[in-house]
Amino acid sequence: AYLKSIIQTIEYFIVENEKSARKNLSMFIGQDFSESRHYAVLDEHTSLESIPELLKPLQTGTTAGILSEAGLPCVADPGSALIALAHKENITVVPHPGPSSLFMALSASGLNGQRFMFDGYIPIEHEQRNKRLKYLEQLSLKERMSIGFIETPYRNQKLFDVIKAILRPETQLCIASGLMTPDEFIATKPIKVWKQTNYSFSKTPAVFILQA
Amino acid sequence: AYLKSIIQTIEYFIVENEKSARKNLSMFIGQDFSESRHYAVLDEHTSLESIPELLKPLQTGTTAGILSEAGLPCVADPGSALIALAHKENITVVPHPGPSSLFMALSASGLNGQRFMFDGYIPIEHEQRNKRLKYLEQLSLKERMSIGFIETPYRNQKLFDVIKAILRPETQLCIASGLMTPDEFIATKPIKVWKQTNYSFSKTPAVFILQA
Incomplete structure (x- = not known):
């Protein structure tokens, strides 16, 4: 109202x-x-x-x-x-509250919500993407912060496979997909556990959050 | 409902x-x-x-x-x-939407909302605080991201004075205070403009966001 x-x-x-x-x-x-x-x-x-x-x-x-x-x-x-x-131009700006999948994901991740970063879209190109993911893992370790990013839904599976292949086994990864839909799925596990978990992405939007 | x-x-x-x-x-x-x-x-x-x-x-x-x-x-x-x-423990976690002053501030700041970081509370001790602020300014520049942080309300004025004294004149600073109250104030200006602006904090909670 x-x-x-x-x-x-x-x-x-x-x-x-x-x-x-x-x-x-x-x-x-x-x-x-x-x-x-x-x-x-x-x-x-x-x-x-x-x-x-x-x-x-x-x-x-x-x-x-x-x-x-x-x-x-x-x-x-x-x-x-x-x-x-x-x-x-000194025009008054007033924000109104509304849900954001990034922050709902962060609040449900169990990862660091006191210090976090959101990196937007991860690069598409193979080498740049690997380099960025490894850099974010190092930055997360150095700053003791969680780092979130997103990908176009149809590329989520590929990104997930790359993450499992290149991040350290003990790095924590939260996957939050289909937020506020009947298919909502949110889980946080170390990479080594994800490797043994049979998880496939549907085409629903997802947020990835890592913490090294 | x-x-x-x-x-x-x-x-x-x-x-x-x-x-x-x-x-x-x-x-x-x-x-x-x-x-x-x-x-x-x-x-x-x-x-x-x-x-x-x-x-x-x-x-x-x-x-x-x-x-x-x-x-x-x-x-x-x-x-x-x-x-x-x-x-x-594999217990299902479900987030529910709710407002967060950090993200309302970010959305109203005009600063980078595609890549941002929240750094929690800034250190209290003089030298550590200055070092952290300068480090965050450099990180913002390097990563082209906005960086938010908070302070206990009664220390906001002091933090603001330090920020004005040590950050670069062209760094943008958003102050968002008293969000969703009748005293809501949100403004983003370069440090050099804040220096000439007569702004004093009341004791209401505020969010600071910088972008170098």
């Missing part, structure tokens, strides 16, 4: 996908509301040069909201460049 | 503070519910040795829930050691 009253004050929505944003706002608030608002798209293809244009309505006092398709805007999701410019 | 139905299935609560947990459960579900449940305390004073005892009821099939006073359990909050043991 609180979030609903906040959303009703918003005139202009900056969204990843206009169609699904309109649909969700219709369902959450109502079709009249959804149809009477303005929309602009900000996604991973938005160029830095077009950010000032998106911000323009806010400079004349319009209240805008950023909506993500899934996850928290600006955290492993588009939006940061726009917010950075808003701060520069 | 969804969260309410989940909570009603929980027989045993592992909490930071029994009194306020009972009070909150009474308000959220009802006094009868709150009084009929079992409670155990897990806070920053809980020793690692006492963790197995806390887990015992779960080994006979009892459903338990971890409740934090504020924030997400196990993320900059107690609980990880218990969850780690639960994974070891």
Whole structure:
């Protein structure tokens, strides 16, 4: 109810996908509301040069909201460049609480939640990926922190195989897949135990978290 | 309503503070519910040795829930050691969404949300603190990531003064204080601009995020 009253004050929505944003706002608030608002798209293809244009309505006092398709805007999701410019222009920024699979995974991992890092997407290219994984393992050891990263769902199995092949047997790995779905699976085990565990990824999104 | 139905299935609560947990459960579900449940305390004073005892009821099939006073359990909050043991014992762990001031701050900072680190509490001792801050600034530069940390509220002003004195003028700093309160304040500026800005901390909790 609180979030609903906040959303009703918003005139202009900056969204990843206009169609699904309109649909969700219709369902959450109502079709009249959804149809009477303005929309602009900000996604991973938005160029830095077009950010000032998106911000323009806010400079004349319009209240805008950023909506993500899934996850928290600006955290492993588009939006940061726009917010950075808003701060520069002294426009008030207000975050609203929402679930994020990264932090749900971290809280359920049993790994270090006092000091952690999220590394975004792991490189695709074979050598770079191996180098990055080994570097993250060393960094985790040095800083005594957990380190999370993600991969495109159809590459998860491959990444998991590489992780098992190159990380140290005693390094802990959490796999959190299908969070908040009926197929939710979360387990933390040392690499040596994962090697003996018959786990295959489905095509659901997953978060990997390691701690050396 | 969804969260309410989940909570009603929980027989045993592992909490930071029994009194306020009972009070909150009474308000959220009802006094009868709150009084009929079992409670155990897990806070920053809980020793690692006492963790197995806390887990015992779960080994006979009892459903338990971890409740934090504020924030997400196990993320900059107690609980990880218990969850780690639960994974070891193959007990199913299910995270539930909840707001976390760290991630609300990150999403509202305009700083890098694709690659970030949270460093927990910054050291108190003068030399160690300066060394750590400079090290984090270098790490942020090297990894192109934002780095967040917190401090006890009454030391925030001092930490802010030190940050202004020792970090590079062009390093970006986000201060997010009093999140979700009427005094919420969130701003991101380069150190050189903060030096010219007349900002004083009140005693409200704050999150600092830097990006070199």
